[in-house]
Amino acid sequence: MSDRAALLRGIRAWLAFFVVSLVLSGATAFPLVHELRWTEDLLKALSVPEHLPALADWIDRVRHGLDTADSDYPFLLYGTDWLAFAHLVIAVAFYGPYRDPVRNIWVVEFGMIACAGIVPLALICGPIRGIPFWWSVIDMSFGVFGVIPLYVVRQRIKRLEALGAGPAPVPVPAT
Numbered sequence: 001m002s003d004r005a006a007l008l009r010g011i012r013a014w015l016a017f018f019v020v021s022l023v024l025s026g027a028t029a030f031p032l033v034h035e036l037r038w039t040e041d042l043l044k045a046l047s048v049p050e051h052l053p054a055l056a057d058w059i060d061r062v063r064h065g066l067d068t069a070d071s072d073y074p075f076l077l078y079g080t081d082w083l084a085f086a087h088l089v090i091a092v093a094f095y096g097p098y099r100d101p102v103r104n105i106w107v108v109e110f111g112m113i114a115c116a117g118i119v120p121l122a123l124i125c126g127p128i129r130g131i132p133f134w135w136s137v138i139d140m141s142f143g144v145f146g147v148i149p150l151y152v153v154r155q156r157i158k159r160l161e162a163l164g165a166g167p168a169p170v171p172v173p174a175t
Contacts, residue, residue: 007160011101011153018111018149019091019098025142026087029080033070036063058132090114101157108157112150118143 028035040056040063043049049056069076094111096104119140126136 004160004163007156007163008101011156011160012098014149014153014156015094015098018146018153019094021146021149022087022091022094026084026091029084029087032077032080033066036066039063054132054134058135097153097157101153102161105154105157105161108150108154112147112154115143115147115150118146 036059040059043056043059066077090111093107097107101108122131122136122139125131126133126139131139
């Protein structure tokens with residue numbers, strides 16, 4: 001296998017991993033009420049409240065808030081539907097670098113900037129919204145861990161670019 005083909009295959013594998021992760025994290029924003037109930041039941045079954053009472057209290061508070069919003073103000077949860085949709089739309093944008101990585105490196109760089117933006121957002125908005133700092137750290141970890149595959153992809157795209165003419169794009173079926 002040529003260097004170009006190996007780089008392209010690696011780029012596409014990392015992008016597929018990133019897109020699947022983005023879609024899964026977005027899809028979890030749809031069933032929040034049920035997820036929190038399942039999480040609370042699981043934590044109780046694992047005796048987490050005895051060992052980590054602050055975590056159990058926080059999950060209980062969030063579940064209660066979501067239950068109240070769901071029953072009394074369901075339109076508030078519409079915001080999380082849009083959050084999920086945004087994840088899905090952003091995931092679609094990564095088809096560009098999948099098809100032609102060199103030409104569409106900007107999408108990868110945009111994703112890296114978005115990952116970096118998670119940190120100040122969590123540090124600023126977390127305290128304003130009453131989010132415990134340790135939970136903000138969990139939120140920030142999505143940006144920190146999300147940038148890793150994108151950094152790897154960017155480095156490989158730069159190597160691919162240095163090899164010369166870009167690879168043939170993935171053909172798009174005629175409609």
